[in-house]
Amino acid sequence: MIHFLKDLFNEHEFSIVEPEFLEGQSGFMAVNLNPSRLGFFLVLFKNEDVDFVELNELINQYFMNLKRLPVGYDKRMDKNFTLIICLKRAAFTYNETLNRSIFEVEEDPYHFRKLVLPYAEVEVQEFNELYRAEGITRGLYNLLNDKDKFYDFKKHSAESTAYHLTTRLFIKLPFLHYQGKEEELENLGSLINSRLKQINLNSLRDSALNFIKTNENVSLEEEITLINMWLEELDNE
Known part of the structure; x- marks a missing residue:
């Protein structure tokens, strides 16, 4: 997962930095100084059995370390810094305690924005095998635009698939924006006319419209009687 995310950040013009204060912890920093895409991310990798009390203490420590960086600190970090905790899970079974801990981390208003990205190794493997070759x-x-994968995702929302990982990445990473594929839609009028012709109702429509145009004063009852006569003729054909 770490190589996956490093490559993803690189594709979006982020520079990868491995600060000394991580001290062997699995993680990295991603920095983009382009004013139109300004962003600073600290990405950490933890297992789902992590002690969240210790993790919160570590987050506070990292905040102080960032402020004291002899080289690399940028005052723009104060308003543009995001911590992403990639949380490796064996399976996406319901875990109320874990969900509450994730909520508390993400809702903590202090220091900088915090996001938790759950993932499963099989999701990353599936993506790498099937989709990574194209970037x-x-x-x-x-x-994300694969309709069949979307329908499978809706039916099996608790499974660990590359599509599930993709949806979480788009939710958590602010530089990913959904881009739907443009599809040429059929002309609805032409589609209706074609279908009416197939079931031998095209002439009925034309006759009904012509009757209404040439008999403006005809009553509704007479219109219904005439339409019923045409329907009976169609049934007898």
């Missing part, structure tokens, strides 16, 4: 970003967009 991670392109693969994510193509997968």
Whole structure:
């Protein structure tokens, strides 16, 4: 997962930095100084059995370390910094305690924005095997626009698939924006006319419209009687 995310950040013009204060912890920093895409991310990788009390203490420590960076600190970090905790899970079974801990981390208003990205190793493997060859970003967009994968996702929302990972990435990473594929829609009028012709009702429509145009004063009862006569003739054909 760490190589997956490093490559994804690189594709979006982020520079990857591995600060010394991580001290062997699995993680990295991603920095984009382009004013139109400004962003600073600290990405950590933890297992689902992590002690969240210790993790919160570590987050506070990292905040102080960031402020004291001798090289690399940028005052724009104060309003543009995001912590992403990639939480490796064996399976996406319901876990109320874990969900509450994730909620508390993400809702904590202090220091900087915090996001938790749950994932399963099989999701990353599936994506790498089927979609990574075209580039991670392109693969994510193509997968998200795959209608068959979407319907499978709706039917099996608790499964661990590349599509599930993709949806979480789009929810958590602010530089990913959904881009739907444009599809040429059929002309509805032409579609209706074609279908009426197939079931031998095209002439009925034309006759009814012509009757109404040439008999403006005809009563509704007479219109219904005439239409019923045409329907009976169709049934007898």
